[in-house]
Amino acid sequence: MKHIGAINAKLIEEAIANQEFLLHYQPQSCLYSGKIVGVEALSRWNSKIQGAIDPSIFINVIENSGIELIAKFHEWVIRTAFKQIVKWREMGIYIPIDINFSTRYLQERECLTLIKSLLQEYNLPPSCFGIEVTESYSITKMPDIQFVLQSLHEMGVKIALDDFCTSYSSLDYLSELSATKIKIDKRFIHRLDAESTQSRNSTGIILESIIDMAVKLGLEVVAEGVETMKQLEQVTLLGFDAYQGYLFSPPIPWYLATTMILNEMNRKPNNFLNHYSSSESFISESFLKLPAITSDICSAAA
Ligand code: G
Ligand code: MN
Numbered sequence: 001m002k003h004i005g006a007i008n009a010k011l012i013e014e015a016i017a018n019q020e021f022l023l024h025y026q027p028q029s030c031l032y033s034g035k036i037v038g039v040e041a042l043s044r045w046n047s048k049i050q051g052a053i054d055p056s057i058f059i060n061v062i063e064n065s066g067i068e069l070i071a072k073f074h075e076w077v078i079r080t081a082f083k084q085i086v087k088w089r090e091m092g093i094y095i096p097i098d099i100n101f102s103t104r105y106l107q108e109r110e111c112l113t114l115i116k117s118l119l120q121e122y123n124l125p126p127s128c129f130g131i132e133v134t135e136s137y138s139i140t141k142m143p144d145i146q147f148v149l150q151s152l153h154e155m156g157v158k159i160a161l162d163d164f165c166t167s168y169s170s171l172d173y174l175s176e177l178s179a180t181k182i183k184i185d186k187r188f189i190h191r192l193d194a195e196s197t198q199s200r201n202s203t204g205i206i207l208e209s210i211i212d213m214a215v216k217l218g219l220e221v222v223a224e225g226v227e228t229m230k231q232l233e234q235v236t237l238l239g240f241d242a243y244q245g246y247l248f249s250p251p252i253p254w255y256l257a258t259t260m261i262l263n264e265m266n267r268k269p270n271n272f273l274n275h276y277s278s279s280e281s282f283i284s285e286s287f288l289k290l291p292a293i294t295s296d297i298c299s300a301a302a
Pocket of ligand 1: 100
């Protein structure tokens with residue numbers, strides 16, 4: 001993935017206006033039914049000048065650019081995900097999309113106003129999507145975030161704690177935030193490769209206790225970044241509810257996600273293109289998106 005020139009807020013604003021951003025969707029598979037039970041939306045930037053840009057670079061620039069750009073970018077992501085939900089519903093697909101929210105944006109009570117107005121604009125129920133909040137040291141100390149999350153929870157929006165197990169505030173998190181789901185970070189899952197079948201290693205023991213606690217708290221537990229059969233075997237034995245990761249699927253463009261879901265529903269994935277407006281490019285997107293998928297797989301292998 002290239003990142004030649006300096007990425008700044010102005011370039012990102014122009015890229016939003018020029019429709020250079022797109023969402024990829026990574027399916028989550030239920031460990032009981034084997035069915036796709038959700039997808040996580042991940043933003044991608046195919047710059048007309050610089051090609052595919054590493055998401056960690058542009059997300060970092062957005063996060064450090066002030067609330068105006070953060071709000072504008074979130075609006076673009078939510079709008080794009082909602083349009084996808086509408087299209088899927090028209091096709092009889094009722095799979096929720098999880099959207100990553102920055103903790104900075106969740107401090108703004110206006111984000112509630114925006115979500116409510118977009119739900120109304122697209123005529124969608126709050127249960128059609130979820131938000132993922134990344135663990136951070138200070139989040140439980142921010143009363144505004146707690147207010148926003150509590151309000152979203154009361155509306156019926158599902159809240160997932162992302163990258164769980166990476167910060168020491170985890171337990172604080174569970175007791176103070178209105179979560180319905182925890183997503184165990186991939187760095188933790190990858191340690192399961194060293195797990196022995198005879199006795200649990202420390203990662204296994206910690207995960208066993210987290211799952212026990214999650215069951216008692218009525219939380220769903222998702223394994224992130226599952227890349228090997230050994231990791232899949234262990235997350236199944238440990239009693240995770242669902243998993244996502246390259247073993248099942250990398251984040252993929254809308255049409256591949258649609259095909260995968262329809263396939264699972266035993267429906268022919270043909271003719272779904274008529275659900276898309278002619279202004280949306282199919283061919284050019286498919287070519288543009290491939291480097292992003294490839295680089296995802298490469299970074300997993302690295
Ligand atoms: O923090 P969060 O869970 O939102 O991170 C999602 C990121 O993880 C995305 O950039 C996505 O491409 C990447 N990702 C998804 N599945 C895997 C995987 O199986 N292995 C690795 N290493 N990364 C993954
Ligand atoms: Mn996430």
